[in-house]
Amino acid sequence: MDHQEREIAINRWFDLRRRAVAQLMCAIVYCYVRMSRKRKLSYSMSSERERVREEIMYRISNCETSRNLLRMSPQTFLRLCDMLEREGGLQATRWSSVEEQVAKTIYILTHNVKNREVKFWFRRSGETISRHFHQVLKAILELEEKFIVQPDGSTVPLEISSCSRFYPYFKDCVGAIDGTHIRVKVSAKDAP
Numbered sequence: 001m002d003h004q005e006r007e008i009a010i011n012r013w014f015d016l017r018r019r020a021v022a023q024l025m026c027a028i029v030y031c032y033v034r035m036s037r038k039r040k041l042s043y044s045m046s047s048e049r050e051r052v053r054e055e056i057m058y059r060i061s062n063c064e065t066s067r068n069l070l071r072m073s074p075q076t077f078l079r080l081c082d083m084l085e086r087e088g089g090l091q092a093t094r095w096s097s098v099e100e101q102v103a104k105t106i107y108i109l110t111h112n113v114k115n116r117e118v119k120f121w122f123r124r125s126g127e128t129i130s131r132h133f134h135q136v137l138k139a140i141l142e143l144e145e146k147f148i149v150q151p152d153g154s155t156v157p158l159e160i161s162s163c164s165r166f167y168p169y170f171k172d173c174v175g176a177i178d179g180t181h182i183r184v185k186v187s188a189k190d191a192p
């Protein structure tokens with residue numbers, strides 16, 4: 001190989017090397033720009049969702065208009081949240097406070113709305129809404145003994161026994177649940 005051919009090969013090699021470096025730099029810049037756009041978009045969307053949730057929770061906790069949403073005053077709502085947390089075992093999650101979980105559940109129960117409507121207002125996934133709903137219901141059931149007294153079945157409430165609309169249906173049912181006073185009606189045809 002003579003000197004001129006060798007110089008052409010070296011120049012070709014440097015040219016290929018420059019092109020490869022330029023392509024690599026373009027690919028790096030393209031990836032960097034694309035990732036930085038995704039980060040900004042994702043961050044701005046999540047911060048917007050968080051801002052909307054904070055505004056909703058502020059209004060529920062501090063404004064009297066929360067009666068329209070939750071059917072209770074803000075003070076009652078906060079006391080209920082505190083009681084569910086202390087005595088019902090409800091816990092805040094990494095991304096959701098106890099107040100938010102209770103607000104979603106009460107909104108579902110008081111307005112008879114679907115999961116997707118709550119999902120829209122609170123900017124949460126349907127799975128998260130459902131999980132929080134069930135956690136709050138479990139916490140409410142933990143408070144059962146404190147607020148609900150089960151009847152023992154030995155007496156008929158006055159509202160039932162004094163009303164002719166109800167009592168004929170319940171008069172033979174006293175004690176039927178525990179099986180001690182089961183009465184069977186026998187008609188005249190069946191009698192021996």
